[in-house]
Amino acid sequence: MSPDLHIQVGPLHLKNPVLTASGTFGYGREFAQLMDPNRLGGVIVKGISLKPRPGNPPPRIVETPCGMLNAIGLANVGLDAFVSEKLPWLQTLHTAVIVNIYGHTLEEYAQVAAGLKGVQEIAALEINVSCPNVARGGMSFGTDPNLSARVTEAVLKQTDKPVIVKLSPNVTDIRVIAKAVEAAGAHALSLINTLTGMVIDIETRRPVLGNETGGLSGPAIRPVALYMVHQVVQSVRIPVIGVGGIITPEDALQFLMAGARAVEVGTGNFVDPRTTLNIINGLTRFCRQKGIPTIREIIGTAQQNW
Amino acid sequence: MSPDLHIQVGPLHLKNPVLTASGTFGYGREFAQLMDPNRLGGVIVKGISLKPRPGNPPPRIVETPCGMLNAIGLANVGLDAFVSEKLPWLQTLHTAVIVNIYGHTLEEYAQVAAGLKGVQEIAALEINVSCPNVARGGMSFGTDPNLSARVTEAVLKQTDKPVIVKLSPNVTDIRVIAKAVEAAGAHALSLINTLTGMVIDIETRRPVLGNETGGLSGPAIRPVALYMVHQVVQSVRIPVIGVGGIITPEDALQFLMAGARAVEVGTGNFVDPRTTLNIINGLTRFCRQKGIPTIREIIGTAQQNW
Amino acid sequence: MIEQHAEVTFNDRVAADTYLMGLKSPDIAARAHPGQFVMIRVGAQADPLLRRPFSICGVRKDGGLLILYRVVGRGTRIMAGAGPGTGFDVLGPLGNGFDFPAQPGESLLVAGGMGIAPLSFLAQRTGQEVQILTGYACADQQIPFECLGLSHCAVLVATEDGTIGHHGRVTDLLQESGNHIPHGYAQVYACGPIPMLMAVADLTLRQGIACQVSLESTMACGLGACQGCAVPAAPGSDRRYYHVCQDGPVFEVGTLDWEQLQPHVP
Amino acid sequence: MIEQHAEVTFNDRVAADTYLMGLKSPDIAARAHPGQFVMIRVGAQADPLLRRPFSICGVRKDGGLLILYRVVGRGTRIMAGAGPGTGFDVLGPLGNGFDFPAQPGESLLVAGGMGIAPLSFLAQRTGQEVQILTGYACADQQIPFECLGLSHCAVLVATEDGTIGHHGRVTDLLQESGNHIPHGYAQVYACGPIPMLMAVADLTLRQGIACQVSLESTMACGLGACQGCAVPAAPGSDRRYYHVCQDGPVFEVGTLDWEQLQPHVP
Ligand SMILES: Cc1cc2nc3c(=O)[nH]c(=O)nc-3n(C[C@H](O)[C@H](O)[C@H](O)COP(=O)(O)OP(=O)(O)OC[C@H]3O[C@@H](n4cnc5c(N)ncnc54)[C@H](O)[C@@H]3O)c2cc1C
Numbered sequence A, B: 001m002s003p004d005l006h007i008q009v010g011p012l013h014l015k016n017p018v019l020t021a022s023g024t025f026g027y028g029r030e031f032a033q034l035m036d037p038n039r040l041g042g043v044i045v046k047g048i049s050l051k052p053r054p055g056n057p058p059p060r061i062v063e064t065p066c067g068m069l070n071a072i073g074l075a076n077v078g079l080d081a082f083v084s085e086k087l088p089w090l091q092t093l094h095t096a097v098i099v100n101i102y103g104h105t106l107e108e109y110a111q112v113a114a115g116l117k118g119v120q121e122i123a124a125l126e127i128n129v130s131c132p133n134v135a136r137g138g139m140s141f142g143t144d145p146n147l148s149a150r151v152t153e154a155v156l157k158q159t160d161k162p163v164i165v166k167l168s169p170n171v172t173d174i175r176v177i178a179k180a181v182e183a184a185g186a187h188a189l190s191l192i193n194t195l196t197g198m199v200i201d202i203e204t205r206r207p208v209l210g211n212e213t214g215g216l217s218g219p220a221i222r223p224v225a226l227y228m229v230h231q232v233v234q235s236v237r238i239p240v241i242g243v244g245g246i247i248t249p250e251d252a253l254q255f256l257m258a259g260a261r262a263v264e265v266g267t268g269n270f271v272d273p274r275t276t277l278n279i280i281n282g283l284t285r286f287c288r289q290k291g292i293p294t295i296r297e298i299i300g301t302a303q304q305n306w
Numbered sequence C, D: 001m002i003e004q005h006a007e008v009t010f011n012d013r014v015a016a017d018t019y020l021m022g023l024k025s026p027d028i029a030a031r032a033h034p035g036q037f038v039m040i041r042v043g044a045q046a047d048p049l050l051r052r053p054f055s056i057c058g059v060r061k062d063g064g065l066l067i068l069y070r071v072v073g074r075g076t077r078i079m080a081g082a083g084p085g086t087g088f089d090v091l092g093p094l095g096n097g098f099d100f101p102a103q104p105g106e107s108l109l110v111a112g113g114m115g116i117a118p119l120s121f122l123a124q125r126t127g128q129e130v131q132i133l134t135g136y137a138c139a140d141q142q143i144p145f146e147c148l149g150l151s152h153c154a155v156l157v158a159t160e161d162g163t164i165g166h167h168g169r170v171t172d173l174l175q176e177s178g179n180h181i182p183h184g185y186a187q188v189y190a191c192g193p194i195p196m197l198m199a200v201a202d203l204t205l206r207q208g209i210a211c212q213v214s215l216e217s218t219m220a221c222g223l224g225a226c227q228g229c230a231v232p233a234a235p236g237s238d239r240r241y242y243h244v245c246q247d248g249p250v251f252e253v254g255t256l257d258w259e260q261l262q263p264h265v266p
């Protein structure tokens, strides 16, 4: 008998714990010729804002040791085009579709959430609180527990869906933010978003990225992500989704054992478009080899008090 | 004519900008059979505490993608043995010897500094504020601007030497700490220390490290270190030393262009004991190829306002 | 669009630091159109992490996919060290290729350095005896035409140091008869460094000659998903940026904002 | 102690997942003492990053350094793929080796799996016809004695699945004549997995027979600089931890805290 990979993330029911991370899987369709998205636990689409955004000046990407920096600048088609052009295809999927949303003000967050209300095929919203907050001079909402909580509340008021809040790692104590967001009513947390970084071109003596700084992702950040997931799982009661440098089934297992109930794969999709499917197959294989009937059994097993 | 690599870091005069990072070069002598430490800009020795410390239970090291976690636990021989057993050999070197110091209380920091007072061959002290602060439940001194400043003051009071404060990257805004430490009178800053991380062994379902968490170092963290150096250089007037993932001459050049006046090489010493010398040779080569008479000319050239 | 593990059938040095690699990739080869590219994963480790994009330089009847590449960094250095039998994961064909020339004799192909890779595939596919202008830094970088199956074409060479052919740039060859594209050419295809493409764009735009260029950009996905490979669209377009992997790599010169294009891929 | 680039002269599969590699490293070979080890940098990329430690399995007159290794992870997989002519950076000889046996016939060597590597070097160097007990999981992991230059020694084999030799563990061979080391042996040398070493330590400590074991530990520097390779010292020692790279890898059994030793190197 095949091991059971079903998992419950708060109110969200997933056929397996493997999701695609926002911004690395487009609007889903881009990968459909190469792998069957219906096999995924869920698809998290590119961050959607109220208005379309062209994104940052190029170059937007630079490779780093075991990772990459991106400064896409949250380029996206905007809420209206998302609903009219991207959503119809996503609605044909037989897996959870999660929409990542963001805004530059509290109102923008709320408006995007409101715009997606009632669309039955959207399983949940994921709030990206890591984008720069215009009102506070570029520091992100996600570095301030108060603001993070207010964004969460604003979105909750405008939606009928489970709300996942995606946390930034660029903070002194991520548990403080996690707790604030939990208290504000979030149904789940996902972490981590990218670490801020820079690469300089020694020929031009300028930062490589058009935006100067970018977000570090990929295997390089995996130990940091795993540590933060391990920490946050101990500090909140709501479920946690692990993100950061996950490429292999063994990587995913580390996060599940640390207490994550699901994982998101980001940069791994670029390395191999079938990374997520390899991970799903690997989880099945692991459970079978160890005689574990359900993946739920391994969640949190690396926590001290388990 | 050979390009001039001399550099001034505040009151500290270095024959070139390449130092060994604390904890990765022992007490210097360990590498002496493999490379000539006198060719270095300086040697920064393992962090010294008042009393000898055995360090954390093993395993203490685990490899990660393009990096490693260490949880040495600041194992060291303690102030007295350092002075009687390690210092005499260091005093024979013809390069700057910098002693990295730490304590678990303000008084311990001050006492170590006092114990090294008057030793002429010690060129400077580097304060490690990243170690867990017993009085504040494990959060490090270095995540609190106030405490960082007080440690700096306490050490300055007890020493006749230039004081470099080594900053932790595990903070929301490193500039706040940098400014606090500058205001407290530090002569220079070095950054970054390691990022906190974890690896889980999926067979035993336990964190690999005896200490559960460890510090991430190596090329993986280079973009984060470079970003923080670039940021801090803009925020303070005192000189900055860049640390984090530097392995090649090109890596070192990125930090110098970002505005660091010197660099420290840590994990790179493990990859190749001659990493530092390769970097020094590479800096000379770069200057020669570009017709730059002195390395000082390239410092800060990647800053916007340069 | 296919992702497959492909075996290296040969990997020959054809000029200084330049290699022609054959990959056994029948499914990609069967679908390939000139101007399209593939993304190659250069190793199994996490460093180097990202796939490297390469134009398809040709296909063989036996399902061979040809890649012509210059060693410029870590990824291409690893590729150069791969003997026959080595396997690489290859993703492709990606992007939009060239629109084919309408009338024989009317197309002019302008290649700077490795820009010859997609253009020689184009030259082969047209079946026509097209005129190709090629430019290299020096003679030892010149790729023998036989390697590229261009024996049926007229090829002129320029080198910047004058060691072979015209002493100067490939764009000099264009401009020989006064500062314009020689008469009779109705369609220019160009690939090479940005400064060269700028010169070609300038000439063709001024003369109103149709011109398609193939661009480079750092890429993560190659699939239009990450938005990483943005290049600025011409002022007045409906979009601020195009994406090289999805909207290109082949663009009509008029659709790009040449003033904003980065001259340097780091 | 030397750091040098060494060429692979051969790299032969000698048992399941097990390879014997020859490295042209005359300077390290000339200084090598049985029980010492080298740190090998397995590639030029930043991943895998750290050097891998391997016991010196022997040296040849022509300056060849022998490494016997099992493929267990990424680094050893890369090594297994390296053909003759490949180069690796090698650092060594490192650590303290075995103290040599005083009297012929009095030493007993006990090897579990790859533990045979340092012990076969020891057996060669003693020149004596020593008794070696070896244990493997199964027959196909057994390394032919000829490969290791052990034809002059008496070798007994145990396999856990009984496919060859004694059915059981190598420590069973030790305990055959009642639960103790056979008479006549005054010095035991052991290398292998921690549980095996524990059993050996237990026997020798109880009988008061001198015993040296070679330990493993994750390492960063190999030079005593990073303090990463700590193992717990016996209660009552002047130190809490020893460092495998500097104080070992060979230890007298009595100096270690066997209760605290991690049974598993992840
Ligand atoms: C559509 C397209 C087609 C190409 N066709 C060819 C070809 O046929 N032959 C050929 O020799 N080269 C071609 N290039 C350039 C080729 O992709 C780079 O030379 C190669 O990626 C360099 O990899 P590296 O690891 O050796 O260099 P590094 O400098 O070590 O690479 C570091 C990172 O930068 C990226 N990068 C570096 N240079 C370029 C570049 N010029 N364009 C895009 N990304 C770059 C790499 O992909 C990698 O992510 C093409 C690029 C694109 C976008």
Ligand SMILES: Cc1cc2nc3c(=O)[nH]c(=O)nc-3n(C[C@H](O)[C@H](O)[C@H](O)COP(=O)(O)OP(=O)(O)OC[C@H]3O[C@@H](n4cnc5c(N)ncnc54)[C@H](O)[C@@H]3O)c2cc1C
Pocket: B062, B063, D037, D048, D050, D051, D052, D053, D054, D055, D056, D068, D069, D070, D071, D072, D073, D074, D075, D076, D077, D114, D117, D118, D215, D216, D217, D218, D219, D249, D265, D266
């Ligand atoms: C002093 C000493 C002598 C050794 N001699 C031999 C020998 O002769 N033959 C042999 O096959 N093996 C020997 N080993 C073990 C060998 O070092 C590991 O098998 C090897 O490092 C695994 O590398 P990997 O990349 O294939 O495995 P991975 O699991 O991918 O390695 C990941 C990291 O863990 C470390 N690591 C993994 N296993 C071990 C281990 N058992 N001991 C120390 N570090 C480990 C690696 O060095 C690396 O840093 C010795 C170890 C030590 C400390």
Ligand SMILES: Cc1cc2nc3c(=O)[nH]c(=O)nc-3n(C[C@H](O)[C@H](O)[C@H](O)COP(=O)(O)O)c2cc1C
Pocket: A021, A022, A023, A024, A046, A047, A070, A072, A074, A100, A127, A128, A166, A192, A193, A194, A216, A217, A218, A219, A221, A243, A244, A245, A246, A264, A265, A266, A267, A268, C220, C226, C228
């Ligand atoms: C190109 C790119 C674009 C991204 N865009 C978004 C985004 O729009 N919203 C968001 O919340 N996270 C975004 N991220 C962050 C990822 O979802 C993920 O949190 C991060 O990359 C770490 O995971 P990884 O190491 O698996 O890539 C993006 C990451 C990359 C690499």
Ligand SMILES: Cc1cc2nc3c(=O)[nH]c(=O)nc-3n(C[C@H](O)[C@H](O)[C@H](O)COP(=O)(O)O)c2cc1C
Pocket: B021, B022, B023, B024, B046, B047, B070, B072, B074, B100, B127, B128, B166, B192, B193, B194, B216, B217, B218, B219, B221, B243, B244, B245, B246, B264, B265, B266, B267, B268, D220, D226, D228
């Ligand atoms: C094994 C090890 C031990 C370290 N010990 C110390 C220490 O005692 N004091 C200190 O300030 N930093 C210590 N560090 C941090 C390094 O000095 C350096 O800041 C960090 O490793 C980042 O640089 P790198 O990427 O070049 O290694 C240690 C790092 C490592 C890897």
Ligand code: FES
Pocket: C218, C219, C220, C221, C222, C223, C224, C225, C226, C227, C228, C229, C243, C244, C245, C246
């Ligand atoms: S490379 Fe990802 S969109 Fe073009």
Ligand code: FES
Pocket: D218, D219, D220, D221, D222, D223, D224, D225, D226, D227, D228, D229, D243, D244, D245, D246
């Ligand atoms: S490996 Fe560094 S002290 Fe032993």
